[in-house]
Amino acid sequence: MNNESSGTTNPGNTPSLNRTAIQLGEYRQATAADAPAVLDLTLRAYQPIRELGINFAAANADLALVEKNIRDHICLIREENGRVIATITARMPWGPQPGPFGVPHLWWFATDPDIGRKGIGRETMSWCEEVFVRDTLKCPSVSLGTAESHPWLVQMYERRGYKIMGTKDLGRGHTTVYMKKDLLHTGPSEEEN
Numbered sequence: 001m002n003n004e005s006s007g008t009t010n011p012g013n014t015p016s017l018n019r020t021a022i023q024l025g026e027y028r029q030a031t032a033a034d035a036p037a038v039l040d041l042t043l044r045a046y047q048p049i050r051e052l053g054i055n056f057a058a059a060n061a062d063l064a065l066v067e068k069n070i071r072d073h074i075c076l077i078r079e080e081n082g083r084v085i086a087t088i089t090a091r092m093p094w095g096p097q098p099g100p101f102g103v104p105h106l107w108w109f110a111t112d113p114d115i116g117r118k119g120i121g122r123e124t125m126s127w128c129e130e131v132f133v134r135d136t137l138k139c140p141s142v143s144l145g146t147a148e149s150h151p152w153l154v155q156m157y158e159r160r161g162y163k164i165m166g167t168k169d170l171g172r173g174h175t176t177v178y179m180k181k182d183l184l185h186t187g188p189s190e191e192e193n
Contacts, residue, residue, distance in 0.1 A: 027127060030075040030087070032067055037084040038077065039066045045110035054147045054174050058108045069108055072096050076132065078124055085112045086124040090133065090142075099143045100178050101165065104133050106144040125160065134183040141182050148175040161185065 030038055039061060046059035057065065069075055069089055078086040089108040091097050099105020106128060111121040133142045146153040148167060154177055158164070162179035169175050 026080075027076050027078050027124075027132075030070045030077045032070060034075075034077060034084065035063060035066045035070055038070070038075065038087050039063055041084050041087060041112055042066065042108070042110050044113050047113070049150075052150065054150060056147070058110065075108070076128060078120070078127075083112075085115060086110065086120050088124055088128045090128070090137075099145070100168075101141070101143045101180055103139055103141050103143055103180070104137060106142060109144075129181065129183055140184045141180055143178060143180045145176045145178050148177045154179075 042058050042061055046056065046061075049056055049059040061069075073095060074090045074092065076088055076090070077084045087108060087110050088106060090104040090106055091099055092104060093099070093102045106125075109121075109125065111124060129142055133139050143165070144157065144162065146157065148154065154164070157179050160181070162181045165178045165180050167175050167177050
């Protein structure tokens with residue numbers, strides 16, 4: 001497995017892991033060629049979000065927005081039998097759309113709704129936090145944002161060890177709850193118990 005960066009940067013000044021889609025276990029960095037599959041997965045996964053009337057960027061994405069996400073950030077995908085079954089993106093503090101705390105900011109998290117409840121989402125989030133952010137990027141914490149009005153996301157992230165750091169109205173029709181997680185803790189999160 002090749003874990004070395006190519007040393008190149010993309011137009012958004014976010015260092016590329018390797019634009020030849022470096023393999024990271026079952027995960028790899030998405031390329032422009034993956035954009036249609038990421039869009040399909042995202043729209044299917046975010047259908048319940050659209051039904052709740054929450055205006056996440058990913059919920060109403062089009063191909064151009066997916067391509068921009070892949071180009072500007074570190075968009076990771078998990079594949080099974082050649083099919084994208086999960087995606088999560090890390091927005092870097094030095095990139096064009098940094099999170100609020102100077103650490104990688106996770107967003108655009110989706111798992112294939114056709115797979116059912118097999119723990120793919122939990123595994124993907126844990127892999128991104130621990131293997132990618134903590135062990136690969138050597139970052140001690142990570143952040144994310146979610147809608148205050150979502151019926152269960154804030155509580156789910158709290159069970160995973162995230163702490164509410166503040167809220168902000170970004171003008172998208174909902175209040176965003178910003179959360180941060182210390183990745184150097186020694187015990188399992190509530191969700192892992």
